Amino acid sequence: MDSSSSSEPRAVCLVSGGMDSAVALAHARAAGFATFALTVAYGQRHVCELDAAARVARALGAREQRVVSVDLRALGGSALTDELAVPKDRAGHEIGRGVPTTYVPARNTVFLAIALGYAEVVGARAIFLGINAIDYSGYPDCRPEFLAAFQKLATLATAAGAERGEPLELHAPLVLLSKREIVLRGRELGVDFALTHSCYDPQLRGERWLSCGRCDACQLRLEGFRAAGLVDPLEYA
Amino acid sequence: MDSSSSSEPRAVCLVSGGMDSAVALAHARAAGFATFALTVAYGQRHVCELDAAARVARALGAREQRVVSVDLRALGGSALTDELAVPKDRAGHEIGRGVPTTYVPARNTVFLAIALGYAEVVGARAIFLGINAIDYSGYPDCRPEFLAAFQKLATLATAAGAERGEPLELHAPLVLLSKREIVLRGRELGVDFALTHSCYDPQLRGERWLSCGRCDACQLRLEGFRAAGLVDPLEYA
Numbered sequence: 507m508d509s510s511s512s513s514e515p516r517a518v519c520l521v522s523g524g525m526d527s528a529v530a531l532a533h534a535r536a537a538g539f540a541t542f543a544l545t546v547a548y549g550q551r552h553v554c555e556l557d558a559a560a561r562v563a564r565a566l567g568a569r570e571q572r573v574v575s576v577d578l579r580a581l582g583g584s585a586l587t588d589e590l591a592v593p594k595d596r597a598g599h600e601i602g603r604g605v606p607t608t609y610v611p612a613r614n615t616v617f618l619a620i621a622l623g624y625a626e627v628v629g630a631r632a633i634f635l636g637i638n639a640i641d642y643s644g645y646p647d648c649r650p651e652f653l654a655a656f657q658k659l660a661t662l663a664t665a666a667g668a669e670r671g672e673p674l675e676l677h678a679p680l681v682l683l684s685k686r687e688i689v690l691r692g693r694e695l696g697v698d699f700a701l702t703h704s705c706y707d708p709q710l711r712g713e714r715w716l717s718c719g720r721c722d723a724c725q726l727r728l729e730g731f732r733a734a735g736l737v738d739p740l741e742y743a
Numbered sequence: 744m745d746s747s748s749s750s751e752p753r754a755v756c757l758v759s760g761g762m763d764s765a766v767a768l769a770h771a772r773a774a775g776f777a778t779f780a781l782t783v784a785y786g787q788r789h790v791c792e793l794d795a796a797a798r799v800a801r802a803l804g805a806r807e808q809r810v811v812s813v814d815l816r817a818l819g820g821s822a823l824t825d826e827l828a829v830p831k832d833r834a835g836h837e838i839g840r841g842v843p844t845t846y847v848p849a850r851n852t853v854f855l856a857i858a859l860g861y862a863e864v865v866g867a868r869a870i871f872l873g874i875n876a877i878d879y880s881g882y883p884d885c886r887p888e889f890l891a892a893f894q895k896l897a898t899l900a901t902a903a904g905a906e907r908g909e910p911l912e913l914h915a916p917l918v919l920l921s922k923r924e925i926v927l928r929g930r931e932l933g934v935d936f937a938l939t940h941s942c943y944d945p946q947l948r949g950e951r952w953l954s955c956g957r958c959d960a961c962q963l964r965l966e967g968f969r970a971a972g973l974v975d976p977l978e979y980a
Contacts (some may be wrong), residue, residue, distance in 0.1 A: 580810060612859040658892050
């Protein structure tokens with residue numbers, strides 16, 4: 507499905523399997539980058555996220571996809587990687603009130619650091635990631651100030667930046683968008699949302715993974731589709 | 744061997760098993776920090792580095808040690824993690840001439856990002872690392888500008904920094920030291936260099952790992968001991 511040519515500038519795109527990173531990947535492609543998809547396996551509990559990331563990378567024409575494992579479980583400290591229950595039906599209490607319990611310490615810093623390494627290897631001077639306004643209301647490492655600081659660091663950290671002064675550009679095309687706007691943008695860009703996965707607590711029904719419809723991620727996703735006047739193509743339990 | 748009390752400030756110390764990080768860990772302890780040793784297993788080819796890291800953390804009184812695996816081999820791009828030969832007997836050609844081939848893309852950025860996550864989990868507001876003048880002559884992500892940029896990023900990236908404005912301090916106590924000075928500093932601080940490991944290409948003799956004495960790491964180490972007028976306690980092949 508690679509539709510890129512060798513003369514195009516290269517971008518590393520963080521692809522999680524979720525809808526936001528899928529839309530960010532489609533953005534990079536539409537902006538004329540040859541895309542190199544990076545999926546960081548950080549101790550997610552559900553292999554279906556990794557499967558979704560591979561499907562998304564293939565469908566959206568990434569030149570290649572690499573999966574890098576980092577065992578952030580060894581650090582503990584989050585409901586997403588610890589063996590703790592994921593908070594549910596608590597949208598009114600949980601979303602938008604300080605740092606959520608699903609926060610993985612320094613997750614975006616770790617992801618971007620690995621993306622920086624990948625960018626060096628493939629000669630990319632751009633990194634795309636799908637963080638957005640919903641995220642940065644709760645997670646400190648999703649805010650624009652953080653992104654600006656990382657871009658500065660990345661330029662100093664790399665051989666290309668250190669030796670030839672080439673800046674490394676960090677693109678977060680969804681950073682000011684709501685979930686509703688992300689859904690609409692994805693539709694414009696031809697993203698097949700049926701390939702993506704958002705649920706923190708999916709359930710196996712036969713051979714298919716169904717989304718729970720109740721965790722924060724499902725609630726945000728469903729609300730985004732509702733607000734956009736569209737139907738989420740995923741199956742819910 | 745934990746000699747720290749609960750009232751001491753906490754520091755995460757990156758401990759690789761090499762002599763530099765051992766001296767940095769001893770520095771943190773001498774400065775009054777309760778130390779939390781972090782070893783990043785990034786696809787090193789030799790388990791003896793990880794063994795050395797555990798020995799060093801224990802001997803120098805770390806409160807705990809965590810080992811986090813990150814598979815940087817999935818990115819390729821370095822003689823240290825690829826299945827390539829390590830450059831040898833090329834000190835005159837290799838050391839101090841631009842970025843060495845043993846450079847692992849974005850390695851320090853990845854290590855510091857993981858250290859930042861660990862610091863958040865244990866409530867540390869300081870990170871120690873053992874990079875030094877020898878390193879930053881060749882590796883872009885060892886330079887003081889890089890460290891300053893990371894400290895700024897780290898403060899913005901964390902919940903404590905974002906919510907309560909608490910800075911995260913990055914300490915690189917060896918940053919201006921030569922290998923000779925590191926050897927002398929380590930001796931002052933009581934570091935047992937026999938516990939450390941530096942060689943990129945060790946050889947198994949019976950049940951003991953011997954250092955090759957020829958790779959860049961061995962040459963720098965041996966030269967440091969020679970210049971300090973001391974004998975390296977390690978066994979060489």
